[in-house]
Amino acid sequence: MRIRLDPWPIDTFEGQLTLKPFAGLVFDVETDAWRAIPTKGIPQALREVLVVDGKPRMEARLLLDDAAGELHLAAFGAYVVGAVSLCPHGTRQAELRGVRARRVLAYSADAPLEPARLSPRNPHTGVLEYEPHAFDGRQVEGPRAKVQRLMLDDEQALSQEFASAMPLEEGDADALPDTLVLQDGPVRLGRGGSAVVGYVKTLHTDYLGADRIGLLSELKCGERTPILRFRVGDRGGQVSEAEGREQRFTWYVRLCDAPFYQHPLAGIMRLEMHAPEDSAFVPRAVQGVADLSGALLQKLGSKLHKDARAPQNLIPTAALEHAMSRSMGNLDLVTRRIRTHLVQQGVVA
Structure with missing residues (x-):
């Protein structure tokens, strides 16, 4: 028996590798030859790459009791999204774009709340405004979700x-986008047709099977697998109504x-893009993105030596995470403001 190390730090939510088999169908669309494909480098046509990420934070949990004596869940929370813009050819410095923080008062749908405006003692420190958003049910994880x-x-x-349009029809010309967005995690449901690539840092689902996964260990730096197609929500004959059309x-x-x-799949990342419905081909623009992705x-x-989640936690993402944390403010100070607000409103007995 050989023992290998999962490279991700033990204090992360879960490891980098678990490989639960994908229950649905996966189709070859680029080639029938299951072999490594070398990178073709970064073409000059690609002028800008943006790395988009978000960071959520829970700031205070609330319990609400109504006139009937029933308890409801709510919470003060915040999140921030933003992007790092960079030139893939290294001709300019990277810059932050669109870093936007939002504060949320999440509450159970049957206990409506008004917006919360937290005014500071010192007017120079700014007002914290929490916009109410309802969630269904009374689950303890409802506000966080x-x-x-x-x-x-x-x-x-x-x-x-930010992303360029992405031609996805079979007859479209080879139109590589000039602006490509790398989005942390899988691409979201809906909104296809843009040059958005989801990069998945963990390998928790095995889309390849035992007869093909060995190629991942054999890939050299910058090489990729052929492009495959699958349906989100496919459970092997059962497709969820919300996800099965994607x-x-x-x-x-x-x-x-x-x-x-480390285990031999350390250093591997999975990428994904939107696909046309039941397509038996790869649009030229998608193949072009795949060809440059390794480089x-x-x-x-x-x-x-700089990031415990290397190499999958991209350098721009680490810089963006610091900027996003600053934009949400110090959690201890925010929590103190929340306590003061509740006392001032007379809602704390």
């Missing part, structure tokens, strides 16, 4: 705002060699 959902929606809107292209890229003490991600991958 609502903040997360709002953040993902804003991430998608920001990605769509198609995805996906492929794997190696960012760097795995150290000898691009090698440049953006972080180093282990």
Whole structure:
């Protein structure tokens, strides 16, 4: 028995690798030859790359009791989304774009709340305004899930705002986008037709199967697998109503060699893009993005001595996370403002 190390730090929510088999169908669309495909480098036509990410935060949990004595859940929360714009050819410095913080008062749908405006003692420190958003049910994770959902929606809107249009029809010319967006996590439901690539840092779902996954260990730096297609929500004969209509292209890229003490899939990242419904072909623009992805991600991958989640936690993402944390403010000070507000409103006995 050989023992290998999962490279991600133990204090993260889960490891980098679990590989639960995908229950649905996965189709070959680029080639029937299951082999490594080398990167073709970054073409001059690609002028801008933006890395989009978001960061949620829960700031205070609330319990509300109504006139009938029933308890309801609510919470003060915040999230921020933003992007880092960079030149893939290194001709200019990277810059922050669209960093936007929002504060949310998430509450159970049967306990309506008004917006909360938290005024400071010192007028120079600014007002905290929490916009109410309802969630269904009374689950303890309801407020957190609502903040997360709002953040993902804003991430998608920001990605769509920046990304070039993406021709996805079979007869479209080879039109590589001039602006490409890398979005942390899978691409969101809906809003296809834009040059948005979801990059998935963890390998929790196995889309390849035992007869194909071995290629991932053999990939050299910058190489990728052929492009595959699958349907989101496919459970092997049962497709969820909300997700089953969505198609995805996906492929794997190696960012760097795995150290000898880590599992052989360390350094691998999965990418995905929207696909036309039941397409048996790969649009030329999508193939062009896949061909440059290895060279691009090698440049953006972080180093282990600087980031414990290297190389999948991209260098621009780490810089963006610091900016997003600053935009939400110090959590201890915010929590103090919330306590003061509740006392002033006379809602604390």
